[in-house]
Structure formats: structure tokens, C-alpha cells
Amino acid sequence: QQQVKQSPQSLIVQKGGISIINCAYENTAFDYFPWYQQFPGKGPALLIAIRPDVSEKKEGRFTISFNKSAKQFSLHIMDSQPGDSATYFCAASYGNTNAGKSTFGDGTTLTVKP
Amino acid sequence: DAGVTQSPTHLIKTRGQQVTLRCSPKSGHDTVSWYQQALGQGPQFIFQYYEEEERQRGNFPDRFSGHQYPNYSSELNVNALLLGDSALYLCASSLAPGGGSGANVLTFGAGSRLTVL
Secondary structure (H helix, E strand, C coil), X not given: CCCEEEECCEEEEEXXXXXXXXXXXXXXXXXXXXXXXXCCCCCCEEEEEECCCCCEEEECCEEEEEECCCCEXXXXXXXXXXXXXXXXXXXXXXXXXXXXXXXXXXCEEEEEEC | CCCCEEECCEEEECCCCCEEEEEECCCCCCEEEEEEECCCCCCXXXXXXXXXXXXXXXXXXXXXXXXXXXXXXXXXXXXXXXXXXXXXXXXXXXXXXXXCHHHHCCEECCCEEEEEC
16 A cells, blocks of 8 residues: 555656646655655655645745645745756655654656756 | 765675675664665665664565664665565664654665665
8 A cells, every 4th residue: 555646757847947746645644744855876865844734845946835635745846957857755754753664655757958 | 974874885696695784874863764665666664773673664574674783873684585675775864763853854875776686
């Protein structure tokens, strides 16, 4: 049973455009929703994260939108750059004592064309 | 400030063999979690070690075992290797569970890529 579903599988965006990646979750106990960025040959790196008590969080060009009632959250990358080309993973975890046990989506490969 | 270091970076084994992967956590972190990332998929949680004990475990068979040392470094052992064990094995470190919001923030290493022939 996949508890976090991510779409699209791949995404091609022109430089300067907006990249949008979506995730849906099933377990309502989840209370921490991070996004990771992974470059080839590297491990995932935390990009931005949100908790369900807020509907939006912005850090620079990256924004998470969160819809608790729909059990969905999304990553928006504004002014996308070729250096943003990477694989992006959404994830979810719950409870402070369960911290570290994250459930990941299957990833979105983003290509930003110059 | 050294991040999470893993070794070896690549290794090739044959079916039935055993493998040990090693991880040193980020400075200041005392908890280590291991993940398996198959090609084209997201990481899957294997288990977590804190205070030298396995604290949480994902849906992996007993062939997967681990250890944490007093210096917080950790090992992942896989016995009786199967072709399906071929994957990137990721180590992530964090603060202790129950220790505040920092416990959710995972710092990943670059991984050990295991190929089973």
C-alpha cells in the first residue's frame, strides 16, 4: 500500500517558468511533510518542509501549498533554472517519536530547459 | 562540517553472499536511519538506530540487520543476498526521536550502490 502518491513522474519546464509537483497522502496521522531534492550520485537533500497547521510555506523560489482536507500538498518552483534539474521527492512522517521514519513518493524528474 | 559519510560507494556481490555497509552520522546527530532506494523509486525505510538499539523497523525481512556503535556510527548487514536487493542504500542521520522538531530533519549520505549478480 503506497501511502504517498506523487505526480507527475517527469516534468519539462522552460527556464523562468513555474514547476509544480503534487503529492497525495492517505494516513491522516502524518504531521510533517518535507520535500527533498536529489541530484545524480547524491543522496536526497531537504529542500523545504511544512506542518499541517499552515497552508503555505515559502523559502526563496520554493513554496509548499498544503490542503489538509484534500490530503494533498504540492511544491512550486518559481523562476525555474537549469540548475534546478534534479529528482524531487515528497515525503511524510508522523509523531515526534516516529521521526526519521519517512514515507516517500516515487519521485519527479524535473528538467529545466535553457 | 562533515555531513553523513557512507562506505563503500559501490560494491558488487553474488546471490547468497553477505554485505556490510557503513555510515558515520553528521556531527551533532545521534540517530541513524537506513533506507533502500531501488532504481526509479523513492527511498524505503528499513530501520532506525538510537542509543545503540533498533527503535523502528520498516517492512523488511530479518535478513536485514544493523548495529550502532557508541560513537553513533552504524552498519547495515544484509545476509543471503537476492537479486532484488540491488539498490542504493542510504543512511540518514538526525536528532533523537522525541527530541523536538530536529528529529524530523534527515540528513542523507550519498549512499552505497549495491549490485547483486
